[in-house]
Amino acid sequence: MANNQAKKGIVIDYDSIANQESFKSLVRRKNSFLWSMTAIFLSAYMLLPILTSYTTILHQKAFGEITWVWIYAAGLFIMTWGLCHLYVAKANSFDREAKAIIAEYENGGGRR
Amino acid sequence: MSNGMSLTAIFFFVAIVGLTLVITWWASKRTSSASDFYTAGGGLTGWQNGLAIAGDYLSAASFLGIAGAVALFGFDGFFFSIGYLVAYLVVLYIVAEPLRNLGKFTLADMITARFDNAKVRGTAALSTITIVLFYMIAQLVGAGALIQLLLGIDYWIAVLIVGFMMTTYVLFGGMTATSWVQIIKACLLMLGTVIISFLVLKEFGFSISTMFKEMTTVTDSGAAYLNPGLKYTNGLDTISMLIALVLGTAGLPHILMRFFTVKDAKTARSSVIWATWIVGIFYVLTIFLGFGAAAFVGKEDIIAANAAGNMAAPLLAEALGGDILFSFVCAVAFATILAVVAGLVLSGASALSHDIYGQIIKKGKITEKEQVLAARIGSITIAVISILLALGAQTLNVAFLVSLAFCIAGSANLPVIIYTIYWKRFNTAGAVTAMLTGLISALVLVAMSPNVWNPVEGKAIFVGDPLIMLTNPALISVPLGFLGGFIGTLLSKETDDAKYREVDVKANTGISVQDVSH
Numbered sequence: 230m231a232n233n234q235a236k237k238g239i240v241i242d243y244d245s246i247a248n249q250e251s252f253k254s255l256v257r258r259k260n261s262f263l264w265s266m267t268a269i270f271l272s273a274y275m276l277l278p279i280l281t282s283y284t285t286i287l288h289q290k291a292f293g294e295i296t297w298v299w300i301y302a303a304g305l306f307i308m309t310w311g312l313c314h315l316y317v318a319k320a321n322s323f324d325r326e327a328k329a330i331i332a333e334y335e336n337g338g339g340r341r
Numbered sequence: 342m343s344n345g346m347s348l349t350a351i352f353f354f355v356a357i358v359g360l361t362l363v364i365t366w367w368a369s370k371r372t373s374s375a376s377d378f379y380t381a382g383g384g385l386t387g388w389q390n391g392l393a394i395a396g397d398y399l400s401a402a403s404f405l406g407i408a409g410a411v412a413l414f415g416f417d418g419f420f421f422s423i424g425y426l427v428a429y430l431v432v433l434y435i436v437a438e439p440l441r442n443l444g445k446f447t448l449a450d451m452i453t454a455r456f457d458n459a460k461v462r463g464t465a466a467l468s469t470i471t472i473v474l475f476y477m478i479a480q481l482v483g484a485g486a487l488i489q490l491l492l493g494i495d496y497w498i499a500v501l502i503v504g505f506m507m508t509t510y511v512l513f514g515g516m517t518a519t520s521w522v523q524i525i526k527a528c529l530l531m532l533g534t535v536i537i538s539f540l541v542l543k544e545f546g547f548s549i550s551t552m553f554k555e556m557t558t559v560t561d562s563g564a565a566y567l568n569p570g571l572k573y574t575n576g577l578d579t580i581s582m583l584i585a586l587v588l589g590t591a592g593l594p595h596i597l598m599r600f601f602t603v604k605d606a607k608t609a610r611s612s613v614i615w616a617t618w619i620v621g622i623f624y625v626l627t628i629f630l631g632f633g634a635a636a637f638v639g640k641e642d643i644i645a646a647n648a649a650g651n652m653a654a655p656l657l658a659e660a661l662g663g664d665i666l667f668s669f670v671c672a673v674a675f676a677t678i679l680a681v682v683a684g685l686v687l688s689g690a691s692a693l694s695h696d697i698y699g700q701i702i703k704k705g706k707i708t709e710k711e712q713v714l715a716a717r718i719g720s721i722t723i724a725v726i727s728i729l730l731a732l733g734a735q736t737l738n739v740a741f742l743v744s745l746a747f748c749i750a751g752s753a754n755l756p757v758i759i760y761t762i763y764w765k766r767f768n769t770a771g772a773v774t775a776m777l778t779g780l781i782s783a784l785v786l787v788a789m790s791p792n793v794w795n796p797v798e799g800k801a802i803f804v805g806d807p808l809i810m811l812t813n814p815a816l817i818s819v820p821l822g823f824l825g826g827f828i829g830t831l832l833s834k835e836t837d838d839a840k841y842r843e844v845d846v847k848a849n850t851g852i853s854v855q856d857v858s859h
Contacts, residue, residue, distance in 0.1 A: 243839075247843075260763065267431070274427045277423070278576070283576055287568075288569075292550065294557050295549075296567050302416075306625065313430070313613070317610060320438070327852075331852055
């Protein structure tokens with residue numbers, strides 16, 4: 230990449246992009262989405278061994294002989310697939326914003 | 342089983358060897374540059390890479406190990422399936438896209454995109470090579486023992502066969518061959534698992550509730566079989582192990598490397614979706630494999646074949662599908678091992694040849710031709726070292742090396758990845774201390790653990806009392822890795838605000854020269 234840049238004589242002014250309000254807002258919202266979801270799924274996941282090791286509430290029968298621990302585990306699987314697709318939907322909208330940010334930078338005379 | 346191979350088994354094994362060699366030959370014609378070798382030229386599509394990730398990830402430990410663990414320990418065995426799957430969310434939410442946007446061939450590339458420093462690169466390469474070697478020894482020793490069991494050939498011959506195959510794929514076909522071997526393996530593994538699961542469900546009259554009901558009576562554990570506690574009775578130990586599973590995946594070099602084989606972050610994203618669905622369905626099916634083995638093979642026969650339970654799935658296949666299914670599942674296990682070790686060789690070689698030789702020793706002044714040659718020499722080096730170690734480790738109980746690899750990955754690699762992308766104040770000193778603290782604390786803590794020390798002869802490597810009671814010390818070593826990076830950063834005055842802004846822009850927009858040059 231560095232070589233291509235030198236050859237074409239194009240330098241991206243990262244500071245200029247980093248200082249765009251649109252960029253700052255994107256990073257803020259993106260990080261708060263990513264980290265709050267991460268906190269949620271990691272908590273849901275870590276709660277399982279805590280509950281199974283220190284309580285017996287998941288040892289009780291839920292449906293027939295199926296105990297709640299299997300239901301909880303199934304919940305974690307569904308959560309994983311669900312959050313995967315939520316991520317893609319979110320990331321696609323972040324992509325559109327990122328494109329707009331690059332366009333804003335190009336139109337704003339960011340090129341040297 | 343030990344009375345030699347059946348014709349069916351020979352057919353399946355030869356078919357897999359033949360097919361993968363044809364792929365390697367085809368791939369070798371497409372492997373001329375360093376980028377071809379390490380990343381298949383970045384040309385894989387989302388579904389291809391997704392299947393390859395699944396093929397790279399679902400090791401023999403997943404297929405044979407979890408099936409055996411569920412068969413012997415019920416729900417406690419299923420903890421692995423849950424941990425390995427939820428780990429994908431960490432990969433997707435925190436690591437995949439910034440990694441793709443910043444890196445080139447290796448984890449070190451991504452970290453040095455921010456800190457262009459030989460010490461940082463060297464430490465990252467060291468951590469990668471350590472993880473690769475541990476993981477590989479575990480795979481090769483397991484493969485040797487398994488093939489010995491399946492085909493009745495000597496351990497050392499089995500290890501050499503696997504070693505020869507993995508080296509051939511990587512040496513001639515690089516990432517293209519490795520990826521396609523992984524893709525085919527993922528398809529075969531899913532096919533085999535679906536067939537066995539179907540047969541198991543059929544035995545239970547296609548009723549999940551009947552299956553659970555039966556499982557309360559068929560084992561000697563009674564109803565307790567369906568609840569946690571058969572194997573893991575120490576709460577902190579269980580929690581610690583689950584931390585290693587969920588955080589380690591996002592730091593495993595051979596998984597991270599797969600994100601460089603696609604053209605952009607969007608494709609990286611779609612490949613994780615594919616992988617999560619495939620891997621998730623597979624892990625659901627481990628319930629049927631485990632329950633089926635417990636019900637139709639029985640605990641005694643499983644343990645008689647292999648004390649760790651690794652033969653549960655093949656024996657179940659034999660019980661329900663006869664010789665043909667047994668042979669097929671054994672061949673699938675063989676393909677599984679080959680695909681995983683090939684990926685490991687490649688990621689080890691990238692750290693050795695690209696990071697240490699190309700970037701540190703030659704300071705990046707290296708021609709394309711030299712890079713490819715170095716990559717090939719590096720692959721042979723990594724392969725030979727791990728084969729020798731595996732030959733020497735035959736009698737050791739090495740199953741814990743996989744969880745050690747996860748522990749190092751979570752403790753040494755994940756903190757530095759997160760800090761590099763998300764922490765502005767982070768600096769060179771912090772990057773080195775984060776990786777070293779995580780690596781050393783994981784190694785030292787495991788060396789004091791029950792995996793290495795056991796008062797009963799033959800249960801662990803040394804005879805004696807362990808110093809800590811955690812079999813997997815991630816509960817301590819992962820926070821230490823983060824803390825090491827934090828303290829190291831604050832002790833150094835160095836800051837890199839301008840560079841961080843660049844990394845932040847690149848990671849979040851994926852901007853490159855192409856975007857602004859049109």
